[in-house]
Amino acid sequence: MIVVLKSNATEEQIKYIVEKTKKLGLKANISRGVERTVIGLIGPEDVLRVTPLEIFPGVEKVIPVLAPYRLVSREFKKENSVIKIGRDVRFGSKKIFVMAGPCSVESAKGMRSIARKVKKAGATVLRGGAFKPRTSPYDFQGLGEEGLKYLSEAGKEFGLATITEVMDTRDLDLICKYADILQIGARNMQNSSLLKEIGKTKKPVMLKRGISATVKEWLMSAEYILSNGNFDVLLCERGIRTFETATRNTFDVNAVALVKQLSHLPVIADPSHGTGVRKLVGNVAKASVAAGCDGLMIEVHDSPEEAFSDGQQSLVPKQFDSLMKDLKKIALAVSREI
Amino acid sequence: MIVVLKSNATEEQIKYIVEKTKKLGLKANISRGVERTVIGLIGPEDVLRVTPLEIFPGVEKVIPVLAPYRLVSREFKKENSVIKIGRDVRFGSKKIFVMAGPCSVESAKGMRSIARKVKKAGATVLRGGAFKPRTSPYDFQGLGEEGLKYLSEAGKEFGLATITEVMDTRDLDLICKYADILQIGARNMQNSSLLKEIGKTKKPVMLKRGISATVKEWLMSAEYILSNGNFDVLLCERGIRTFETATRNTFDVNAVALVKQLSHLPVIADPSHGTGVRKLVGNVAKASVAAGCDGLMIEVHDSPEEAFSDGQQSLVPKQFDSLMKDLKKIALAVSREI
Amino acid sequence: MIVVLKSNATEEQIKYIVEKTKKLGLKANISRGVERTVIGLIGPEDVLRVTPLEIFPGVEKVIPVLAPYRLVSREFKKENSVIKIGRDVRFGSKKIFVMAGPCSVESAKGMRSIARKVKKAGATVLRGGAFKPRTSPYDFQGLGEEGLKYLSEAGKEFGLATITEVMDTRDLDLICKYADILQIGARNMQNSSLLKEIGKTKKPVMLKRGISATVKEWLMSAEYILSNGNFDVLLCERGIRTFETATRNTFDVNAVALVKQLSHLPVIADPSHGTGVRKLVGNVAKASVAAGCDGLMIEVHDSPEEAFSDGQQSLVPKQFDSLMKDLKKIALAVSREI
């Protein structure tokens, strides 16, 4: 923690800060420049973070030095974490794994049909929402447990692991019974009650980045899960909110590359939400693989015109199949495989 | 709903859209311009909203006509809603009510001391967090039920209504026992499970705007609460996230004025979070009153240097007292009172 | 400048940095913490700012300590700068001055009509664009010198100072002949050629904040003008671009208060562009006065339905007159006058 003093800070004010911080167990290192005196504080970082030094007399600003996360950082663990799901899926390895399926689980028949097709195209995880977070209370809210069953059955039949979203701590036990991977959606990225509860389970979890979460906040939310004991966390970039309205979100391809450097956790890209526009999904999926992601999540629907949600960004199975072929080439070009 | 067709859309494509939408119970009104054909769809708006017409062949874009919210709108209810709390508090009336107190409840003694001082200065509602949403899992997470008790006792002793945050559906019953107003924090603005459960209670609730929520999304979240039966909703503007980093958030003063026009619900301003900087709180509080807010929420702490959270944006009681005097003058200048 | 080293930085790397920076005339102050070593660099700040220490081996990040601006800062000049225009106008004094007029100069008759009305309502500066920056090449681009004449004549007739926008260094001499205050528009806030040339004139200048400029960048652009010799600079907050689309821009009321603290220069608020919506202009104008602005710029047009530009955010003279009365009350409430 660096404390920058005002140009007119007095010796008394400096002394006050040094004494106050000493009581908190911190060591102060004073550095007097021509225009400014700066105090470096050394000690336990949590104490530092919560002390509002900004309001001490004579202080102009306070600058943190350390990243606030630990367990998720590359410094904590140098090598890539590999998250195992079932016999075959290994997120974080050389192979890139693809999750595909509809936005919402809509029927048993629909799930089976899509499962069969995405499996054939090379997907390894089946997605589908049973509890849906919607902006409007009048929109489809999901099939609940029935949807979980359809998802689970389709996954088992075609040898696909399954992933579905958890929105409420009360649903956690139920969902854990059916799904292989829990998803925390963008709207719940900072739902700390949910993060803590999921941290206490043993289930792999995919944490989506909030639409306006900084990379640092995203990693802090992951830290909630790891610090509660669950290290099987996938980080999913799904686009952020910016001033641009031509696309639903702005896919942050920088973040894909950056998070791989900052953290040992696998990074998943979601070009469906990242663009919100079907005809851009393919190009951004390819870009994500080129940028270094460890997995992809892509919305696929047999008949997007009739989808209960997100139809405008879903691929039809044929498009998905063709995209998978393209992605394999890009993966090879960056010494990976799909 | 307006469907704009591509310049090269065929008659067959137009026919297909008309037929498909007819099946959904919609009436199509075709308007052929020089460069574009446009189809206006008339019918039940929910059907319209969820049908992904964007991906129909020949469609360039789809433009919604109606606001997606109803119960919260001025069209639904022309006059201001007045939310009554206890004998005296009437949010939405000529009088502007001020909520004040510490970010977190820290001790019984501390709550009593602040309660006494803010009451004397003119506040009518006491705030204090017992369950705290924090970015870091290593920061103070709140005193829980113990904190609720301290808050409630201090409120009763000094004749102040109380407000505190709910973060988890599991805590709702407990908090309802202690607090007069429930707060939904910015991080949970789109936690639809929580919105629905609170919608089923009879408790007044203050819904904070998410840091990157549009006004429309904010009103849709309020719609979740109203549509579940609870009409006692206060809308709280507390700053949005922008590119500017000189302040913690950017207080959206436009939204204060705009929401008063779009909705009948009372609007509360939170200049403490809206700026994140103590020395700006006063000016932005004044601006909020001038812009037409119905209430204010201001963080006050006896000793911000030692606050467990948000010390850098808390006023000391003396500053709060002085600010209240200034606010009374502004309120009079806009024909209100405090 | 603070250099934070990587946790695994070697002694050799530290030595290299110390030696390199010594050659640049900087003194290095090494502070060894438990997890990190930090180097404080003391010396001429310009050298510091341009040296890309981020890429030196062993460096994790570099944190600037000083604000990059000088002449515009409160530290350089403690008391408010007062910018004098003509006999009566004194921006930065106790009195708040109001600039009003149409977006574009459209005709001699129109300018005279508006000038008369805004003068009567209490405005002291007449605005009107003769060279218009437009998003589309097909929109009205301004009347050029003819427009300058109309503006100047109307100003003289009714005893109003005049302000108009400069977009091109080649037009500067011409505009200086006609107008009392030069305006640099948001789109040109970082047009350094223009800033430098205007810095060499003696004309008062109003620098609008760019739609995505941080407060720091805005002050740096002002620094361009002051450092070239022209200290008569007004800073105009006119709304920033955010994710919110319900308003044309998001008026940054925080910035009004903040810039008054950081700088000695007068701050002007432009609620017309800051909201982009006529029915919000009044409330945000009031909020700006409450927040501490030294002046206002408000678009007024006799017949907004027929305005060549910005009709949707222009007040009619009657609305402007009524607003001026309200603003006087707010000004009194904050111990100012209009």
Added chain:
Amino acid sequence: MIVVLKSNATEEQIKYIVEKTKKLGLKANISRGVERTVIGLIGPEDVLRVTPLEIFPGVEKVIPVLAPYRLVSREFKKENSVIKIGRDVRFGSKKIFVMAGPCSVESAKGMRSIARKVKKAGATVLRGGAFKPRTSPYDFQGLGEEGLKYLSEAGKEFGLATITEVMDTRDLDLICKYADILQIGARNMQNSSLLKEIGKTKKPVMLKRGISATVKEWLMSAEYILSNGNFDVLLCERGIRTFETATRNTFDVNAVALVKQLSHLPVIADPSHGTGVRKLVGNVAKASVAAGCDGLMIEVHDSPEEAFSDGQQSLVPKQFDSLMKDLKKIALAVSREI
């Protein structure tokens, strides 16, 4: 143009709008829904765009139907535009061309050294700034004509076309003498004087996207150039400003794919500014090729530690050489070449 009326709009108001717009040469198509009446206006789009229908009595909102640009659109020209520079460079063809060089021209010797190395690695255009737009007036402002000479000489010696930035209409003739491609920087994207003047030249020009420009505004700025007669325009995505501060900008990979669909003009990616972080440049360059860009601009400096500007995001020649090899593989994977 679609005019949505208020739910309580009167017949008189509707009649007024129809008559007013008729006078403007527009045809009104009235569509009466259950909750709203909507008027579709058909006619010359420029008239529509500038008429502020929002403020007509009874109007709730106005929705544009057509994109405001024409000449830059895919509808105007279906096939890709190919911009020829010299004998070999063909932006918009199957081959992807790479521009490389230092941020600023610093010396004749330095330019020659870098030119030789980037040529060898496969670059075809040499970049270097002689007139530099800087945030601070105290930072290096460029060598001016001297810099242009060094750039031009180095380009000729090694068979590289050259590109450099124009910031002021007064410098245009001079720069046209030396450079093969003009660059309009992000800060000047909406400098309409400059856009018009460059539109009157015959020089190829690369238009960088402004840091907060929407795709639509970016295309409108290009429209300024085309509508003045110059069709040789390259569009350069270089990152936008968002709330994220971990990277200097957020590279908008969606925009690369989207603009290729909306426009026939070639799209260039600038991962150096798009990330601002050297260690991310490579991954984002690869992502850009995968997403479909037609060219790349990459900052390369022999000794970034001593660069006059942008050292922290420059690659050293060895890194650039290695990246070029990787890019060739990605290009092949998407059926392109470098």
